[in-house]
Amino acid sequence: MVARFMISPKLTGTILDDTFGTPTENYASTDIYVGLGINFDEEAFEFTKEPVSKGFTIVPAPCIFSEPANGIIRNTNAIKWPKATQDWTGIGETINYIGLYYRFDGTTAGNYTYELVAVLPLMPPESVLANETMVLNPNAIQLRLSNR
Amino acid sequence: MAKFGLQTIYLNDILTRYFGNGKPNTNYNELYVGLGLTQEGSDVNMETFNEVFAGQPLGNYQRARVIFGKSNDGVITNSNEIVFTTASEDWTDATHKIEMIGIFNTQDYENVTPLVVLPLPKYESIIKGETIVLAPDTIQLSLTDL
Numbered sequence: 001m002v003a004r005f006m007i008s009p010k011l012t013g014t015i016l017d018d019t020f021g022t023p024t025e026n027y028a029s030t031d032i033y034v035g036l037g038i039n040f041d042e043e044a045f046e047f048t049k050e051p052v053s054k055g056f057t058i059v060p061a062p063c064i065f066s067e068p069a070n071g072i073i074r075n076t077n078a079i080k081w082p083k084a085t086q087d088w089t090g091i092g093e094t095i096n097y098i099g100l101y102y103r104f105d106g107t108t109a110g111n112y113t114y115e116l117v118a119v120l121p122l123m124p125p126e127s128v129l130a131n132e133t134m135v136l137n138p139n140a141i142q143l144r145l146s147n148r
Numbered sequence: 149m150a151k152f153g154l155q156t157i158y159l160n161d162i163l164t165r166y167f168g169n170g171k172p173n174t175n176y177n178e179l180y181v182g183l184g185l186t187q188e189g190s191d192v193n194m195e196t197f198n199e200v201f202a203g204q205p206l207g208n209y210q211r212a213r214v215i216f217g218k219s220n221d222g223v224i225t226n227s228n229e230i231v232f233t234t235a236s237e238d239w240t241d242a243t244h245k246i247e248m249i250g251i252f253n254t255q256d257y258e259n260v261t262p263l264v265v266l267p268l269p270k271y272e273s274i275i276k277g278e279t280i281v282l283a284p285d286t287i288q289l290s291l292t293d294l
Binding site (some may be wrong): 007009011012013014015016017018019020021022023025026027030031032062063064066067069070071073099100117119143144 | 154156158159160161162163164165166167168169170171172173174175176177179216217218219220221222223224251261289290291292
């Protein structure tokens with residue numbers, strides 16, 4: 001169980017190279033898209049189980065974050081998912097993670113691919129059943145960097 | 149509270165550039181290592197380290213170029229030998245010691261805002277004729293605790 005905000009190894013390397021070394025990756029956009037996860041493999045840095053199916057809960061609109069203060073940013077708007085038309089979690093199962101993604105244009109219009117760039121725990125974990133609606137309030141996502 | 153490591157100004161910059169409010173840096177940064185001088189018995193502002201890096205050593209002191217390699221497994225290290233000029237006069241004295249180093253994006257010592265501050269394993273004294281050399285891989289930077 002991951003209990004902290006984690007940036008993917010790939011993005012971590014990109015940030016370090018961009019600042020201290022030689023920039024190599026040139027992201028066209030760093031807009032963040034939010035999705036949910038049930039099980040997470042820290043080693044592989046990927047969700048091994050997501051509600052319904054892979055990428056199902058990724059919200060189409062980017063998440064808006066506040067300007068940073070003291071190394072912290074927060075989502076400024078509520079993030080609301082459509083009402084569930086089926087159970088997102090099984091018996092005794094909970095959504096444990098929030099995933100933050102970069103989005104890339106696919107080969108056809110409106111077709112996107114996503115890269116998981118960061119994960120943080122959903123506190124408290126939530127179960128979502130059919131006809132329920134999942135909402136993250138403003139400030140629910142807090143990204144804090146610290147190496148102290 | 150000590151705030152060694154990446155400084156808040158840089159952490160804010162990361163959050164801005166990589167989480168939707170800006171663009172990643174795509175320009176190569178020339179970076180320099182500065183020596184931080186502390187005075188025995190005086191308080192150090194650990195929020196900004198301003199006094200540490202404003203009170204640069206004397207004489208011919210100047211910040212030394214540091215070159216980092218490619219990050220590996222979440223860590224980036226200096227690839228070059230970081231060599232400071234040989235002191236033309238004493239850089240430290242009985243009460244002023246070098247206890248930390250800072251990484252800056254300018255050689256201009258009037259810019260005292262470091263991207264990173266790291267403590268030295270032990271304080272250093274530099275008197276006339278001496279120098280400081282930091283071997284490759286001495287400086288290891290990560291976004292999380294090493």
